Amino acid sequence: MDIHALLKEMSLEEKLAQMSQFLASMLSVDIEAEITGPNASMRLTGADIASTGSCLGGKTLAADVIKLQDKHLSEDPHKIPLLFMRDVIHGYRTIYPIPLGMGATWDEDLVTACCRMAAVESAVSGVQVTFSPMVDLVRDCRWGRNMESTGEDPWLNGRIGAAMVRGYQGEDLKDKHSIAACVKHFAAYGAVEAGRDYNTTDISEHSLREYYLPAYKAAIDADVRMVMTSFNALNGTPAAANKWLVTHILRDEWGFDGVVISDWSAFTEMITHGFAEDRKQAAEYAINAGNDIEMMSSCYLHNLAALIDEGRIGIEQVDAAVLRILQLKDDLGMFEDPYGGASSEEEAKYCLCDEHRALARTAAARSAVLLKNEGVLPFSRTAKRLALIGPFADCGMIGSWACNGTAEEAVSIAAGMKRALPDAEITVLQGCSADLAALPDEVLEAEAVRAAKVADHVLLCLGESATMSGEGNSRADVSLPEAQKQLIRRVVAANPNTAVVLFNGRPLALGDIIGEIPALFTAWHPGTEGGNAIADLVLGDVNFEGHLTMSFPYHVGQAPLYYNRMNTGRPKPSEESTQGYCSRYIDCPNRPLFPFGYGLSYTSFAFGKPTLDRTTMARGETLKASVTVKNTGMVAGSTPVQLYIRDCVASLVRPIRELKDYERVFLAPGEEKQVSFAVTEEMLAFHTADGSYRAEPGRFTLWLASDAESGDPITFEYSRERL
Ligand code: BGC
Numbered sequence: 010m011d012i013h014a015l016l017k018e019m020s021l022e023e024k025l026a027q028m029s030q031f032l033a034s035m036l037s038v039d040i041e042a043e044i045t046g047p048n049a050s051m052r053l054t055g056a057d058i059a060s061t062g063s064c065l066g067g068k069t070l071a072a073d074v075i076k077l078q079d080k081h082l083s084e085d086p087h088k089i090p091l092l093f094m095r096d097v098i099h100g101y102r103t104i105y106p107i108p109l110g111m112g113a114t115w116d117e118d119l120v121t122a123c124c125r126m127a128a129v130e131s132a133v134s135g136v137q138v139t140f141s142p143m144v145d146l147v148r149d150c151r152w153g154r155n156m157e158s159t160g161e162d163p164w165l166n167g168r169i170g171a172a173m174v175r176g177y178q179g180e181d182l183k184d185k186h187s188i189a190a191c192v193k194h195f196a197a198y199g200a201v202e203a204g205r206d207y208n209t210t211d212i213s214e215h216s217l218r219e220y221y222l223p224a225y226k227a228a229i230d231a232d233v234r235m236v237m238t239s240f241n242a243l244n245g246t247p248a249a250a251n252k253w254l255v256t257h258i259l260r261d262e263w264g265f266d267g268v269v270i271s272d273w274s275a276f277t278e279m280i281t282h283g284f285a286e287d288r289k290q291a292a293e294y295a296i297n298a299g300n301d302i303e304m305m306s307s308c309y310l311h312n313l314a315a316l317i318d319e320g321r322i323g324i325e326q327v328d329a330a331v332l333r334i335l336q337l338k339d340d341l342g343m344f345e346d347p348y349g350g351a352s353s354e355e356e357a358k359y360c361l362c363d364e365h366r367a368l369a370r371t372a373a374a375r376s377a378v379l380l381k382n383e384g385v386l387p388f389s390r391t392a393k394r395l396a397l398i399g400p401f402a403d404c405g406m407i408g409s410w411a412c413n414g415t416a417e418e419a420v421s422i423a424a425g426m427k428r429a430l431p432d433a434e435i436t437v438l439q440g441c442s443a444d445l446a447a448l449p450d451e452v453l454e455a456e457a458v459r460a461a462k463v464a465d466h467v468l469l470c471l472g473e474s475a476t477m478s479g480e481g482n483s484r485a486d487v488s489l490p491e492a493q494k495q496l497i498r499r500v501v502a503a504n505p506n507t508a509v510v511l512f513n514g515r516p517l518a519l520g521d522i523i524g525e526i527p528a529l530f531t532a533w534h535p536g537t538e539g540g541n542a543i544a545d546l547v548l549g550d551v552n553f554e555g556h557l558t559m560s561f562p563y564h565v566g567q568a569p570l571y572y573n574r575m576n577t578g579r580p581k582p583s584e585e586s587t588q589g590y591c592s593r594y595i596d597c598p599n600r601p602l603f604p605f606g607y608g609l610s611y612t613s614f615a616f617g618k619p620t621l622d623r624t625t626m627a628r629g630e631t632l633k634a635s636v637t638v639k640n641t642g643m644v645a646g647s648t649p650v651q652l653y654i655r656d657c658v659a660s661l662v663r664p665i666r667e668l669k670d671y672e673r674v675f676l677a678p679g680e681e682k683q684v685s686f687a688v689t690e691e692m693l694a695f696h697t698a699d700g701s702y703r704a705e706p707g708r709f710t711l712w713l714a715s716d717a718e719s720g721d722p723i724t725f726e727y728s729r730e731r732l
Contacts, residue, residue, distance in 0.1 A: 010344040012335040015087060016328060023086060024331045025313055027062035030270065030304045033093065036064050037077055040084060051307045059084035062334055063092035063138075063302065068413055071351040074135025078347050090338060090347035097139035097177075097188070097412050098157060099123075101130035102360035103537050104407045104414035105369045107514060108143065108169075110376035110533030112159030112558035113608070115649040115671060117172035123372050124176025129186045130360050134413070135351030137341050138189045140237060142173040144224035145194055148569035150562055151204025153482030156409060156514030156534070158199060160558025161571040161605060162668050163220050167227025174231040182234070183342040185350030192228035194239030194272060196254055197221040201241055204568060205483045210241045215661065218696045220573075226263055234267045234337055238300060240275055247282050249275040250291075255299035268333045270302040271295065277306045288312055296322055301330035361418065366538055373535035373542030379553035379609040380561075385466075385508050385528035387549030387611060392465040395435045397423055398457045398500060399470035399493075400443035406512050408534025409479025418537060422470050422510070425540025429548055436460045440500070441492035443474050445484075449495040457496060458503045467500055467507040468547060475534060478514025487565050488518045498525055510543060520563025520602055549611060554647045554673075556608035556716070560601035567597060572605035572717035573664040606651050606668070606716035612642030612678065616650075618721045619713040621688075625726045632688040632725060636713035640676035647675045650684045650713055652692075653720070657708040660698035666717055684713070693727055 016024075035048050040055030048058065059081070067073075074093055081091045099107050105123045114120065124141075131139060143157040144166045159169040170192060179187035197217060201208035212221060225236070238255060239248040248254060249271045259265045276295045279285035285294055292308035293316050303309045316322045343349060359365065379386070388395070397403075405419025420428075423437045440457040441450055461467045471493045476482060489497075501507045508528035511517065512535075523529070530553065532543055545551040560570045577592040581599050593599055617637035626632045640646055650673075653666040669692040674684050688711065693704035706729045714720025 010339045012332060012339055015089070015335060016331060019087060019331070021314055021317070021327070022056060023060045024327050025310050026057050026060035027089070027331050027334050028302055028309050028327070029057070029061055029307060030063045030065055030094070030302050031061060032305070033064040033067040033069055033073070033077060036061055036081065036091070052311065053307065057310060060086060060089070061091065062089070063094055065094045065304065069093070069135060071133060071135045071353045071356040074351045075348050082347060089335070090343040092138060092338060092343065093136050093349070094138040094140060095131065095136045095412060096141070096410055097127050097131050097136060098141050098143070098410035099408070100369065100412060100414055100536060101127050101134060101136070102413045103130060103365040103369050104411050104419065105372040105536045106376040107156045107408045107534045108159050109156050109514065109559065110535065111372065112165065112169055113378050113533070113555040114372065114375040115556055115673060116375060117168055119372060119375060120169055120172040121176040122368060124173045125179065126365050126368055128177045128179065128188045130365070131188050132186050132350045133352055133355035133359050135349060136188060137343065137349045138191060138235060139177055140191045140193060141177070142170040142190065142228060143193050144170040144228060145197070145199030146221050146224065147199040147559060148571040149204035150487045150516040150518065150559070150565065150568050150570070151483050151485060152199065152201060153206055153478045153484070153514065154199070154480055155516070155559065156478045161560065162558060162573065163223045164668055165558060166224035170224050170228045171231035174228055174233045178232065178234065182340050185346070189234040189337060189341060190228070191235035191237050191270065192225055192233045193237035194248070195225055195236050195259065196239060196248060197243055198239035198241050206481050207240050210243050212244065215696055222258070229263050229265050234340070236265060236267065236269050238269060238271050238275065240272050240278065242282055242284070247275070247279050247284050249300055250279055250284060250294035250298050252298045260299055266333065268301045268337050269299055271300050271304050273304050274306045276303050276308040289315065292316060293321055296326050296330070301333050361537070369536050370538035370542050370545070373532070373539050374545050374551045376535065376555050377530050377532045377542070377546055377553060378555035378557055378607070379530045380603055381523065381526060381529040382609055383527045385506055386547060388466040388547050390430070390548055392430070392433055394464045395426060395430065395433055396460040396464035396467045397426060397435060397437045397470060398440040398460065398467060399496070400439055400441060401472065401474070401512050402439070402470040403437050405537070406475070406532070406534050406539050407536050408475045408514060411475070414537060420538055420540035422468065422540045422543050425542070425544035426547070428541065429544040436464070440469070440496045445477060445490050447490060447492045449492045454496060454499055458499050461500045461503040461507065464504060465506065467504050469497060469500060469507060469509045470512070471497070471509055472512040472517065473514055485565070487515060489522060494522050497522060501525055501527065508547070516559050516561040518562045518565045520597070523602060552611045552644060552646050553609060556606050556649055557603055558605065560605050561603040563602045564597045566594070567601070570601055573667050575662050576665050600718065604716050604718040606714070610646040610648065612640050612644045612646035614646070614648050614676070614715060615639045615641045616713065616715060616720060619711060619723045621711070621723060621725055624724070625728060626688065627728050627730060628690065633685055634688050634711055634713060635683050635685040637681055637683050638674050638676065639681040640678055643678050645675070645677050647673055648715060649673050651715065651717070652686050653712040653714060653717065654688070654692055655710040656693065656695065656705065657710060659695070659705050659707065661695070663695065666712065668717070686713070
């Protein structure tokens with residue numbers, strides 16, 4: 010398609026409609042009839058609706074999309090296809106674990122495979138763009154949207170974000186099973202103060218560049234086609250109005266030439282922020298910052314023409330935005346096939362097909378993290394009586410942002426365990442209410458205790474329901490609700506052969522109960538195949554491989570808590586130390602309860618001391634760092650060997666450790682392998698005091714470890730001169 014020629018033929022009104030996005034349901038109305046409902050409140054005319062460029066949301070099926078596209082093409086003056094966008098966050102219909110769980114797999118190929126599966130299901134159902142990956146750096150367990158992120162490490166988030174983009178977009182965007190990805194929320198939305206959603210952020214340029222921006226950049230480098238600006242004000246400027254961020258960094262510095270979309274109604278929120286006087290000023294700020302599409306408000310539609318007339322913005326700004334939108338449509342092949350491969354037959358063939366369910370099952374098992382096990386897990390396959398107790402024992406746990414997936418289509422723990430142990434007597438009981446504020450219930454507890462007493466094994470199914478995390482669901486207290494804690498105490502007292510499976514969309518603070526739990530793992534919100542995957546793990550058919558990508562605190566008061574923190578001038582000498590006037594809490598450990606990178610297995614791994622092939626490294630050289638890892642247990646297992654580095658003295662204070670690489674190693678019982686990494690200059694580089702990005706000469710410490718708190722250190726020197 011000659012999009013430049015097409016642009017020349019378009020009226021200004023049509024161009025502005027391309028730059029607007031509304032709900033699919035708002036576009037399905039009869040444009041000849043009286044405009045009512047949300048269309049009327051947004052003052053949309055029949056002509057606006059006819060030439061709108063894209064739509065979002067709604068649990069649409071292929072048939073709905075085809076119908077809406079046909080209607081649109083019959084009304085749009087230039088027959089420019091409508092783009093359908095959805096939040097395909099962790100699966101379209103076959104739901105795999107929430108992104109925080111996918112991060113815990115430390116398996117980029119698996120992430121890509123899951124996103125490919127989501128792309129196939131989306132594409133055949135008529136979706137052409139997903140608002141994913143979300144790569145916001147998260148450090149505060151209170152924020153509900155932690156579940157959408159892959160964690161607290163900038164580098165790992167970038168790696169996983171890029172793996173997601175590869176899965177969605179495939180080799181070729183024109184492939185009928187590929188969809189475009191949209192990285193979000195640009196930028197630093199994960200740093201909302203006090204973990205309260207939509208709150209403000211205040212971050213130095215150094216911290217932005219060093220910690221918050223790299224993951225978005227990694228997605229850009231992976232050729233992500235769209236970027237979404239965030240809700241938060243960043244250093245006083247709402248992100249959607251932030252020209253420094255969107256034009257200077259994203260477009261000029263990083264060379265991004267794709268489409269930038271706002272978040273939902275974020276332009277009008279500039280007024281509520283106290284930044285724009287009115288919608289017209291918001292539109293001016295937004296286009297000057299560099300946003301191409303306005304989601305779910307009509308500041309552009311109603312004000313850009315006047316702003317052009319008044320000479321406050323130029324038509325060339327509108328043209329540039331529209332060209333980027335048309336380019337995306339062309340790249341997606343929409344001008345050749347406006348349905349983007351949507352087909353009811355294909356939808357029925359792919360959505361929830363056996364192959365997709367099998368992949369979701371693998372992903373759910375690999376994402377689970379074993380946090381504690383005093384010999385309780387795995388349960389015996391020959392057990393006669395099992396008790397599954399808790400508010401989440403008997404329901405599908407698909408989590409927030411589950412797109413077209415439903416809890417009813419998902420396998421509950423009860424269903425999974427019954428399928429795995431058809432001859433066992435399995436009792437399923439609620440134990441307590443799922444409510445955050447629920448008080449212990451004597452009747453439910455007594456029933457649970459009775460069942461626990463006669464069971465060979467008990468699995469307590471606790472944590473958070475889907476609505477306790479996700480957008481708008483921040484929590485000030487991230488410990489387990491009182492009713493769940495009391496249930497743990499009573500059930501464990503009745504039967505110590507009890508394990509707890511947690512469902513959670515964020516790290517929970519378990520400091521006050523962990524001592525009373527004999528075995529614990531998190532399954533996050535595992536998705537469609539959760540119950541089967543949990544049965545696989547609990548019965549030892551599949552080993553635990555997941556490792557945390559967000560620190561779990563003892564207490565919420567430790568937030569924000571992250572492993573790549575600074576040392577301070579007065580670090581606590583050791584966790585056991587009682588020394589005063591050092592950086593500590595007098596009522597809580599400094600360290601997390603479970604650190605970044607942590608995860609147990611049914612086997613154990615012994616890490617040897619790390620070795621280096623040399624202790625000095627000159628400019629342009631690489632070092633080889635190696636460690637021997639041995640499986641010292643009785644079953645096969647896998648663990649990610651994690652490479653951490655510290656720059657000991659630098660022109661700016663550097664974190665006590667930073668993840669620079671990892672490699673998964675698979676070991677049979679008794680097997681030992683040497684794992685080696687190339688240590689590159691790039692791993693030593695940072696945004697230095699003079700603003701340049703480079704490695705500074707000096708001493709570095711390196712660890713090859715199983716988590717961010719373990720491992721033996723080894724040091725080396727980096728010199729700028731050739732040695
Ligand atoms: C969220 C975005 C999402 C958008 C569209 C907003 O409320 O912040 O992450 O993509 O809605 O559903």
